[in-house]
Amino acid sequence: QKEVEQDPGPLSVPEGAIVSLNCTYSNSAFQYFMWYRQYSRKGPELLMYTYSSGNKEDGRFTAQVDKSSKYISLFIRDSQPSDSATYLCAMSGENYGGSQGNLIFGKGTKLSVKP
Amino acid sequence: DAGITQSPRHKVTETGTPVTLRCHQTENHRYMYWYRQDPGHGLRLIHYSYGVKDTDKGEVSDGYSVSRSKTEDFLLTLESATSSQTSVYFCAISEGRGMANEKLFFGSGTQLSVL
Numbered sequence: 001q002k003e004v005e006q007d008p009g010p011l012s013v014p015e016g017a018i019v020s021l022n023c024t025y026s027n028s029a030f031q032y033f034m035w036y037r038q039y040s041r042k043g044p045e046l047l048m049y050t051y052s053s054g055n056k057e058d059g060r061f062t063a064q065v066d067k068s069s070k071y072i073s074l075f076i077r078d079s080q081p082s083d084s085a086t087y088l089c090a091m092s093g094e095n096y097g098g099s100q101g102n103l104i105f106g107k108g109t110k111l112s113v114k115p
Numbered sequence: 116d117a118g119i120t121q122s123p124r125h126k127v128t129e130t131g132t133p134v135t136l137r138c139h140q141t142e143n144h145r146y147m148y149w150y151r152q153d154p155g156h157g158l159r160l161i162h163y164s165y166g167v168k169d170t171d172k173g174e175v176s177d178g179y180s181v182s183r184s185k186t187e188d189f190l191l192t193l194e195s196a197t198s199s200q201t202s203v204y205f206c207a208i209s210e211g212r213g214m215a216n217e218k219l220f221f222g223s224g225t226q227l228s229v230l
Contacts, residue, residue, distance in 0.1 A: 042223055
């Protein structure tokens with residue numbers, strides 16, 4: 001079993017839809033959970049950052065972490081064509097690469113939002 | 116891209132030749148990283164640095180070496196390039212302060228092709 005599993009998609013939705021992106025993980029040592037957005041031919045850009053369990057909201061984006069289920073989600077409300085990108089989940093923990101920035105990344109989900 | 120410049124942006128080289136990729140930052144961040152991104156594998160850590168002349172190995176360090184003689188510069192060297200090192204290489208930085216160290220900021224990447 002891979003440490004971090006993420007459905008590669010592609011995922012295609014109409015403009016205005018609610019998008020749900022997910023990752024599962026196996027290592028209970030993970031404490032820091034991130035979502036990165038990567039446009040084509042660009043570097044990943046930090047979108048959301050969460051420590052431990054719970055929800056975090058930033059504009060149209062909501063990140064959820066359920067450590068009991070080892071499951072994290074990113075929701076995008078009122079999706080726009082400019083949200084079309086690959087979304088990468090990433091995680092680490094103090095006893096697993098933490099403090100050295102050794103993030104474990106999912107392989108990314110490619111999202112396309114159609115006008 | 117958060118004050119990070121990678122050079123060159125594209126490189127084509129032949130098997131067996133040495134290659135050096137450069138990362139330059141203007142953020143004065145303590146930590147710098149080299150990742151590679153490949154289809155089917157996602158982002159994987161090659162080496163990282165936690166200060167001038169302080170470096171350590173990541174998940175996929177074989178065949179790579181790094182050097183950091185100044186805070187702002189981090190070099191990645193392929194001593195004798197192989198076709199398996201064809202990839203997109205990303206430099207990243209982080210502040211190096213506790214939980215903030217989990218927030219990585221990436222450069223735009225170097226596309227390396229080894230023929």
